[in-house]
Amino acid sequence: MKDGLGFVMGVNLVIWCGIAFYLFVLDRKIKKLEETHTNKER
């Protein structure tokens, strides 16, 4: 493996993990908002 390639891969992995984590959190928050809205409708 060439020098620096592992580092670039690591940075990419960290960025992807951050994006995925953000999307999971957003998913959860939206779910809560949807539940709140459904309860209000009832």
Add this chain to the structure above:
Amino acid sequence: MIYKVFLTIWMAVILVAAFLYTEAATGFPGETSRILFFHVPQAWVATLSFLLSMIASCVYLARRNVKADDLALSAAELGFLFCVLATVTGSIFAKASWGSFWNWDPRETSIVILLMIYGAYFALRSAVADPEKKRVFAGVYAILAFLTVPFLVFVIPRITASLHPEDTMNPANPGMDPKTLKVFLGSLLAYTALFVWMLRLRMRILRIEGNRIEGFRD
């Protein structure tokens, strides 16, 4: 939920494979050819989003279904985002290959025009106050905007002399290394799944916002 966890792992695997499993293509400076696994799927997702936005706009204009308009807007937003990402990654490749981040190459120029066309779509949406009129205008505009996509993405960069690599990066090229092809196709799949996830999230947000506005009116 399962597909989201699977996608998270799948994308991580693609990232590792893109750097460790594949070999850098010959004819490109250093490791720059690895951009193939990120730049091309981003451009693919952008084109797919604009196509979806056009189809959803047609459905909205035919049936006046608000969900179709939400889909058209969400797809256009994500298309714009992925188009910007493709432009940025392309610029990084341009710096390494051609010595400058921006060269006004036909491919670069056409992508800027495309971004401006879709930028105008959002400007149009925010300029019209009446929701019904806004959806109709945006629907018509999205259809017209997509008519330019095949020309700007596929035709113009190919009929003019361009610095942009074509044959070496073309997956249909039989000369592509099998390992590279495998990771490339995996990356296309991962980016498409990521697009679906983000699209669904954006549509759910739009639905909640729409319900709130209706709630205020009541």
